[in-house]
Amino acid sequence: AVSEGNGGLPKISLKSPHGSEAEIYLFGACVTSWKVPNGKDLLFVRPDAVFNGQKPISGGIPHCFPQFGPGPMQQHGFARNVNWSITDSEVTEGDPTVTLELKDDSYSRSMWDFSFQALYKVVLHSTSLSTTLKIINTDDKPFSFTSALHTYFSASIAGVSVKGLKGSKTLNKDPDPKNPLEGKEERDEVTFPGFVDCVYLGAPSELTLDNGLGDKIVISNTNWSDAVLWNPHLQMEACYKDFVCVENAKRLKQYNWVQKNLGWQSRKLNLSEANGLRTVQCGEYVVKGPFYVSANVNMCHSPMYFNLC
Numbered sequence: 276a277v278s279e280g281n282g283g284l285p286k287i288s289l290k291s292p293h294g295s296e297a298e299i300y301l302f303g304a305c306v307t308s309w310k311v312p313n314g315k316d317l318l319f320v321r322p323d324a325v326f327n328g329q330k331p332i333s334g335g336i337p338h339c340f341p342q343f344g345p346g347p348m349q350q351h352g353f354a355r356n357v358n359w360s361i362t363d364s365e366v367t368e369g370d371p372t373v374t375l376e377l378k379d380d381s382y383s384r385s386m387w388d389f390s391f392q393a394l395y396k397v398v399l400h401s402t403s404l405s406t407t408l409k410i411i412n413t414d415d416k417p418f419s420f421t422s423a424l425h426t427y428f429s430a431s432i433a434g435v436s437v438k439g440l441k442g443s444k445t446l447n448k449d450p451d452p453k454n455p456l457e458g459k460e461e462r463d464e465v466t467f468p469g470f471v472d473c474v475y476l477g478a479p480s481e482l483t484l485d486n487g488l489g490d491k492i493v494i495s496n497t498n499w500s501d502a503v504l505w506n507p508h509l510q511m512e513a514c515y516k517d518f519v520c521v522e523n524a525k526r527l528k529q530y531n532w533v534q535k536n537l538g539w540q541s542r543k544l545n546l547s548e549a550n551g552l553r554t555v556q557c558g559e560y561v562v563k564g565p566f567y568v569s570a571n572v573n574m575c576h577s578p579m580y581f582n583l584c
């Protein structure tokens with residue numbers, strides 16, 4: 276169901292028969308709320324978030340596309356501050372599902388001169404939320420991009436920990452975001468005693484977030500090779516204690532999961548088939564037809580610490 280949300284912006288509400296609920300704004304295709312059956316919202320929207328259709332919504336699950344972080348265009352790209360449209364909505368095995376679409380237009384072309392289609396599928400299961408982003412190159416020339424799902428989780432920061440990152444290569448943006456320090460994560464559990472802004476390269480396909488509020492959230496992903504942990508600490512004094520960002524990212528500008536010469540039918544390939552495709556570095560091939568990269572994030576709420584995926 277589409278209704279008027281904050282600031283009069285159109286909002287989709289999903290309700291599962293199991294009692295979970297989600298809300299998605301068409302502006303930025305931003306999931307702003309995911310309530311599990313006990314009514315708790317596991318996502319967080321910052322108190323300074325604006326819903327005016329001009330600035331990105333600071334909270335929930337904003338998109339960073341086609342640029343993650345600072346770069347030639349505005350921070351985190353343009354996908355989070357434009358309107359997406361609904362292409363499909365259905366109930367899949369009892370679970371409400373919606374697919375949103377973004378295509379190039381004169382605004383996107385003014386920053387990034389490529390023809391593309393982005394499809395974002397959100398499925399609300401009983402205790403998990405699945406978000407799949409698929410980028411299709413509809414141009415006749417190759418492009419590269421970086422991307423992230425910049426998820427804000429509700430949290431009590433003093434009790435937050437993230438497990439699963441030990442051994443990953445790190446690019447620590449603290450103290451100097453312009454010159455990230457290379458390193459390696461040595462901790463079993465990453466905690467947030469102060470400012471944290473760190474990119475993890477080659478992050479595993481599963482992370483476990485303890486939000487400090489009594490919930491364990493398993494964040495499993497397919498094809499997002501990197502992760503980011505961010506908490507602004509005193510830079511956002513009013514709210515830093517109440518959230519943590521655990522982001523799934525694709526930071527390196529290269530194509531993975533790209534197949535040459537796919538026809539139009541390539542859109543019908545599913546993720547498991549996509550996983551089997553070979554890796555092609557950007558610039559090594561000639562594009563003959565549309566191709567795509569797709570990525571899926573699955574967040575399972577698991578209060579008893581069982582992985583319900």
Ligand SMILES: O=P(O)(O)OC[C@H]1O[C@@H](O)[C@H](O)[C@@H](O)[C@@H]1O
Nearest residue numbers: 333350351425472473503505522
């Ligand atoms: O304020 P924005 O543009 O939403 O970005 C928030 C944060 O996003 C994170 O992904 C970055 O690592 C941080 O450096 C940045 O401050």
